[in-house]
Amino acid sequence: MTRIAIAGFQHETNTFAPDETTLDDFIQQGAWPALTRGDDVFQVFDGLNIPIAGFMSACRHQMVPILWAMAEPGGYVTDKAFDTITGEIVDGITRASPDAVYLDLHGAMVTRAYPDAEAEILRRIRARMGPDMPIAVSLDLHGNLSPAFFDLASVVTIYRTYPHTDFAETGARAAALLDRAMAAPLFKAYRQGDFLTPITAQTTDHSPAKELYAALPGADAVSVDMAIGFPPADIPDCGPSIFAYADTQEAAEAAADAALARLKAAEPEFDARLVPAAEAVRQAMAMTGPVLIADPQDNPGAGGTSDTTGVLQALMDASAPDAVLSMLHDPAAAQAAHAAGVGARIEIELGGGHRQYSDPVRATVVVEVLSDGKFTCSGPMFGGAHADLGPIAGLRIDGTGIRVVVGSVRCQNLDQEFFRVAGIEPGDHAIICVKSAVHFMADYKRITPTVLFAVAPGANPCDLTAIPYTKLRPGIRLD
Template sequence: MIRVAVAGFQHETNTFAPFPTPLSLFKTGGAWPALTRGASLYETMHGLNIPLSGFMATCPHEMMPILWAGAEPGGYVEDEAFEAITGEIVTAVAEAQPDALYLDLHGAMVTRAFDDAEAEILRRLRAVVGPDIPIVASFDLHANLSPAISELADGVTLYRTYPHTDLADTGARAAHLLDRLLQGPLAKAYAQVDLLVPITAQATEFEPARSLYAMLDDLDVTSADIAMGFPPADIPNCGPSLFAYDPDPAKARAAVDRIAATFAAAEDTFDARLEPAQACVDRALTLPGPVVIADPQDNPGAGGTGETTGVLQALIDKKVPDAVLSMLYDPEAAAKAHAAGEGAEIEIALGGAFPEYSQPVMATVIVERLSDGVFDFTGPMYGGARAHLGFVARLKLNGTGITVVVGSRRSQNADQEMFRVVGIEPADHTIICVKSGVHFMADYLRVTDRILFAESPGANPCHLETLPYTRLRAGVRLGPGGPVTGNEG
């Protein structure tokens, strides 16, 4: 029986975010499971939309489960966290001496010590298993994948949907690719694209990403994939990359070249779809409800602080008669609401903890509903997972039609349950505001197709020319038709 060691270590690092990601965030979980080890992975991963779940359900070989750890996107992963989790994986693999290895990684993890953290994980694992043990890894669509990743891994699969509804499917494809590699090696082809694509322009609900990903199934190779890249990462290998595998090296190279040419031809059609928050609210008021307004530049799922108040202030300024917003990350406000109790009227400061992005909104609020933040997701992306978001409170701004949901752990709103946890049914409201970039669409398109993207300051700027990059490789364009930047060092 072939023995396959499996492990996962996921983080999407925004190097511009104003806070680090410590080990404690991997241990406690939130929207995704907390750090899980050994045989407990069978129960924890069962039925979840996570690559490791799809791999374990598909792979016919004997599993040797090690661990899975993930944390909400944020700033640099602290070296202690990286060394603790990576060290545990490497030690377990060395002791297990498996016949093959599967890794559920993100591809955009950055630490102070390692720009290319996933390559460092692969480097250490390759050192203990040797050159002949096949290693297959799956990665996020937003991965920044270097040439070293291509060299160190025998096979790579990537998510093909954004919103990410195919995580488990990507793990299943990795299982099939590993089976093929166990029959013999495949030729690799790899290329980088010298263009940073804004996060909101990467959505596969829109062109050109929809067609770029659709073409993958038409390529006559064993496997091919596209990484769109994660722009708010000031590292040399930031940006899109392309992969193909086939027994015939010429066919693999031709597939990558075809994707690259199609990508280049589509550059001018990538659209970030942003409009200023005030104008966005104005337009929402002219449309039949419900209308969803996303706040992508403060998306916790891309390292945003999750507590900026630009969109909330626009709602207040426009005297919107009916709007709900979720989830504003504000542990202090949530704790104060819980201390006061349901029905209480309290003076409170909402959000605005980072003055470089926004100021607190001072308000009198009515505490309408409280929750411990433990609930089950039901949407297409998170569905089946259990959230642990700490104290959550539903606050009605007195004298307005605006209700804000505050929570105690950063998490993007990609699921309607982040309203329902405090008794709000999103479809019953005229304007629905979500702290999310694109993932919310998977669930909220069930409510409405009237979706707007507000431009309000946050840690995930979608106008990439505004980011203070200093370490990009030479020749990278900051957005479609944008300036060329980078350096040689």
């Protein structure tokens, strides 16, 4: 019987984020499962919308689970974390002595030692298992993928939606493509795009990404996928890349060229849709709600600190009569609220933990709801996944209709349960503010089609011309 070793190691690295990503960040549970080993992988991921779950569901071979780990996007992954987890994966694969390998990776991991971390993972596996071992990899649409990575992987599949509602589907495609590659040789081709786009312009709910991804895979290819890239990463291979697989080299090259031509033609259409925070609040107050205001530059799903106060301050300055915001990362505020108890009125500082982006907001707040931060997501991306975000508090700015959810674990708000855990039904409020860039749309579009992208300082600048790049490859453009 064919035996497949399976493992996962995911991180999206913002090289401009202020805080490193440590081994503890991979071990602890947040909105994603905690680090999981061995046969526990079968139980933890069964039925979840996560790539390794999709692979397991579609795979018809004996699987040997090694390890799965993911940390919330953030700054450089420490070399200790990378070497520890990669070493355990490589050792596990070596012990398993499989016929093939499947890896659930991201594609945008960076360490100080390895700017192309996913390629390094594959190099270490190849060093043990040899150049002919079939290795299938599923990747995030935001991967920054190098020629070296392309050469080292046998076959690759990439998410085709943003918000990423096709996690599991992408893992299942990897299982099918691996089967195809093991049955007969596949020819492959790789291309890189020459421009970067802000993440708020990349959603497949809107043009041009909607049409670009709908055009995949192409009539004559077995598989074609595109990673549009993760902009806040100062590395040479930052940006779009295309992977094509076919029965002939000619067909693979033609499919890759066609996808690249479509990408280049679409460049002028990408629009970040940014509005200054104060203007976003003004516009939202003039509309019939609910209106959603995203805070993409403090999106923890892109390495944001999730503690900036630009949008909150704009709500307070405008005396917004009915607004809710989630989730502000402020463990101290959450702890103070829990110590005070429900109904207490306390003086407090909110957010501003990274003063390079914003100052704390000083306010009197009423503690309305307290929670242990444990809940189950219900939206299209993570429905069924269990979150554990530590102590959470629902606070109301005294004398106003502004409510803030403060939490103890930095995490992107991509599900309405990030409000409900604090007793707030988001659709009942005029203005809904989320610390997210695009992923929120999968769930929140079910309650409002009206979205504004507010510009306030944060670790994920969506105006790419404001990012101090020094390592991009020559000729790449910032759109």
